[in-house]
Structure formats: structure tokens, C-alpha cells
Amino acid sequence: MRIAMIGGGYVGLVSAACFAEFGMHVSVVETNPQRLAALREGRIPIYEPGLDALVISNTQAGRLVFGDDIATAVTGAQAVFIAVGTPPRNGDGAADLQYVHAAARQIAQALTGYAVIVTKSTVPVGSSRRIAQIIRNVRPDLDFDVASNPEFLREGSAIDDFMRPDRVIIGLDQTQPERAGRAENVMRQVYRPLVQAAAPLVFTGLETAELTKYAANSFLAMKISFINEMADLCEKLGADVEDLARGMGLDARIGRRFLSPGPGYGGSCFPKDTLALSRIAQENQSGCRLVETTVQVNEARKAAMAGRIIAACGGSVVGRTIAVLGLTFKPETDDMRESASIPILHRLAEAGATLRAYDPVGMDAARALLPPDVIYCADAMEAAQDADVLVVLTEWNIFRALSPEVLAQRMRTKAIVDLRNIFDPAAMRAAGFLYQSVGRP
Ligand code: NAD
Numbered sequence: 001m002r003i004a005m006i007g008g009g010y011v012g013l014v015s016a017a018c019f020a021e022f023g024m025h026v027s028v029v030e031t032n033p034q035r036l037a038a039l040r041e042g043r044i045p046i047y048e049p050g051l052d053a054l055v056i057s058n059t060q061a062g063r064l065v066f067g068d069d070i071a072t073a074v075t076g077a078q079a080v081f082i083a084v085g086t087p088p089r090n091g092d093g094a095a096d097l098q099y100v101h102a103a104a105r106q107i108a109q110a111l112t113g114y115a116v117i118v119t120k121s122t123v124p125v126g127s128s129r130r131i132a133q134i135i136r137n138v139r140p141d142l143d144f145d146v147a148s149n150p151e152f153l154r155e156g157s158a159i160d161d162f163m164r165p166d167r168v169i170i171g172l173d174q175t176q177p178e179r180a181g182r183a184e185n186v187m188r189q190v191y192r193p194l195v196q197a198a199a200p201l202v203f204t205g206l207e208t209a210e211l212t213k214y215a216a217n218s219f220l221a222m223k224i225s226f227i228n229e230m231a232d233l234c235e236k237l238g239a240d241v242e243d244l245a246r247g248m249g250l251d252a253r254i255g256r257r258f259l260s261p262g263p264g265y266g267g268s269c270f271p272k273d274t275l276a277l278s279r280i281a282q283e284n285q286s287g288c289r290l291v292e293t294t295v296q297v298n299e300a301r302k303a304a305m306a307g308r309i310i311a312a313c314g315g316s317v318v319g320r321t322i323a324v325l326g327l328t329f330k331p332e333t334d335d336m337r338e339s340a341s342i343p344i345l346h347r348l349a350e351a352g353a354t355l356r357a358y359d360p361v362g363m364d365a366a367r368a369l370l371p372p373d374v375i376y377c378a379d380a381m382e383a384a385q386d387a388d389v390l391v392v393l394t395e396w397n398i399f400r401a402l403s404p405e406v407l408a409q410r411m412r413t414k415a416i417v418d419l420r421n422i423f424d425p426a427a428m429r430a431a432g433f434l435y436q437s438v439g440r441p
């Protein structure tokens, strides 16, 4: 089985390395020269646990190759995956499809025989048919099919998510059963190793597959906004959101996961996919109020968390030093896209705070996005030096075992705002801290 992967970012690189690990030959096309150079030299341009070893071993085995020549990559490939970015378009929140459409045109020009063109990027409903149209316009005689195969991996656990998915969604053009059958055979071969690992393949129409991705991400985002609002209510009522989430989540119909309160969801998917789904619904005169409200609740959450930190400094941060632990949108990634740290730190800087920040791997990416005068520190304790309040924004494991006593010695004022509930309130209070977390008494 030969596969071509257009785009060597988070999704393309992880998918390519995993397919290669399953014994397939995978050719990755990457147009960003720095990314390509790094990949060719065996340097992994993103931080994802386990990815470097997987890429290096499969590259050495000759199953995983990187290049910028699409013609070489697609030659002999039965499946050509599009895994390029679909960022929000400036202004209206709809997905920007310029990279997807450009990839489709390039694939059309390069293909020499039958292949299934598989969209792995998250794209609005109708995009797979549009891709088919673009290819037909460029090469009216080309024999090909399209498939929609949205990806559900999470950064930080991407390899495991890819290799042991809850399900694989594959949308085909079911209005043409013969063609759909042919494409289904190819997709079954592509995913055969995962089926052996008991992952169900769910075959649907193109539109359903495209919409399923947005619906799943928006539902999870809604779950997070729900628990964030419950955390606020718990604070008002003296209840404990961690126990509440456990009590709710043990109901199998609800489930325990994605019920952790925090500073507001971020990342490259939830913020853009909720906006895009709202947009799709609007364009089709269909109601999507729950998702629209989720977006608003999440925006308000980030602003409220900045306000909470200012309140912890007595109402003004002028002349105050704030230690910030964690900058990335979640742990185990260097990705800063839409991280809650961005609006929160900008708000604190505008209000006059001195910010001392530490993140285990996100600081390089953070520099371009955070206020220019943030002081980047070598570790958590250095960030805490002479601080008036310590704020936890990302729940990196390395922060969990910080000694309250040592922190107390380092800081000027003993105050903590733990927006990820990683510390034990009793231990922090015993060390003399004024300790606030989210939704816990
Ligand atoms: P990314 O920006 O990390 O990677 C995209 C890569 O494609 C870039 O390296 C870019 O240089 C390259 N590229 C763009 N046009 C190209 C072309 N014509 N030929 C070759 N390379 C090209 O993006 P990502 O995070 O991997 O996301 C890709 C898609 O997958 C998006 O639609 C996203 O919504 C979706 N998705 C992302 C995640 C995630 O966790 N990041 C999870 C599921 C789905």
C-alpha cells in the first residue's frame, strides 16, 4: 500500500508516521522549507511525545519519505491524503479553504493513475464535492474518487489516538454506489491495521462525515463550557466541581472525560471548529444556538479569569509581579494556537503587571504571541521568584509536585490562582497560601 500525505503538520506528520509504522509506504509533501529541511534531517518540527522515535525509525526503514515534489509523492499512491491547514478566515470565522483547494489542484496535475483523494483536514460540509469538482476541472479525464476522513487525534496523545481511535469516519459519495464501493475497498485496505486493533470503521455519505467532525468537536467544547459554568456556580454555592464532575461523569450516558474546568478551551480546533459550525448553520438558516453560546461563554471565561487574577492582587496589578506556569493550550504540546494564556496575559500586561512565565516546551512559540515584556524563566521556581501571585494556566505534570514550602520562600506574597486545579487546597493553605482554584471551596 502506498500513501501520499499532503501537509506535514501535526495531523499529516502523525498520520504519515503511524501509517508507515503499520508497514505502508508513505510520501509526505511539505511546502514549508524550514519544516521540510527539519524533517529531512530527522528533526521533528513539532513537540509531540513519541513522534521523533516513530519518524526516525520509519524514515530509516525507507517507509517514510519527505519531499516537496507532489508528482513523485503521488506516483503509485492508492490514497492521497490532504492534511493541510484550514484556519479561520479573517472576519467571518468560516474555514479558509485556500490551502485545501491549492492542494487539490496540485494533486490533479500530478496524478498518473486511479487514486482516492482523502480529505483529512477539517473542512465545511460540501468541501469534498468541491474538491472533486476542482480536480475534474483540471483533469476532466482523470479516474479518481474522493473520501472525507476527518481526524480526531488530540495533540499530546496524538500517536495513541491515531493508532487506537474510538472510531474512523469515512465519508464516500453514496450517490454513486459503484464508485463508493471502489473507494471503500481502498479505504478498508488503508485502515486494515486499525480494524485489527478493533477500531470500528463508520462509512457514511460525504456530507455526514464532514459534519460529524464539527459536531463532535463542538459537543466537546460545549461540555467544557458547561463544566466551566458549573464551576462558577459551585463557587457561589460552596459546592465542589471535581466531585460534581465525578458524580455526573459516572453516568455512562455523560462520561467523565472533558469535564475538567479550566481557563477556557483553546487549541487549533475547538475555537475554529465551533465558529465554523455556527457559520455553516447560519448559511443554511438552521439553528445552532448552543454552539454559538458555547463560543460566547468561552470568550467570557478567558476575560473573567484575567479579572480573577487581578482581583487576587487586590484589584490592581500595577507594580505587581505575576508568575505564570504553563502557556500552551494544553500540556504535552508546544502548540500555542488560541491558548487561553494569550488573552489573559495581554489583559494582565495592559493592566500594568510584570509577568514572569515558564512553560516546559511552549516558550519559543509563545514569544510571538504574548506581550513583548513577558520575562521567560528557566523553570517554575525561577518564575515564582519575588512574585505576588502565582497562576497555573496549563496543567503540565511537572508543576504538580512543586513544594508549597519552597514556593512560599520564593514568593513575595503567598497567593496562588490555580486555574487547572492541580494543587491540593489543604496543602497550599497549610503552607500559608491564599489559594484559589476553580469550582472548589
Ligand atoms: P498545521 O498547520 O500544523 O499543518 C499543515 C501543514 O501543511 C503545514 O506544515 C503547511 O506548510 C503544509 N501545507 C500547506 N499547504 C500545502 C501544500 N499545498 N502542499 C504541501 N504542504 C502544504 O495544521 P494541523 O494542525 O496539522 O491541521 C491540519 C488540519 O487537520 C486542519 O484542518 C485541522 O483543523 C485538522 N485537525 C487538526 C488537529 C490537531 O490537533 N492539530 C486534529 C484534528 C484535525
Ligand code: UDX
Residues within 6 Å of the ligand: 151, 152, 153, 154, 155, 156, 217, 220, 224, 257, 258, 259, 260, 261, 262, 263, 264, 265, 266, 267, 268, 269, 270, 329, 330
Ligand atoms: C481536539 C479534539 O479533542 C480532537 O478530537 C480533535 O481531533 C482536535 O481538537 P486538541 O485540540 O488537541 O484536540 O486538545 P483537547 O485535549 O481536546 O483540548 C482542547 C482544549 O480544551 C484545551 O485547551 C484543553 O485545556 C481544554 N479542555 C479539555 C478543558 O478545559 N477541559 C477538559 O476537560 C478537556
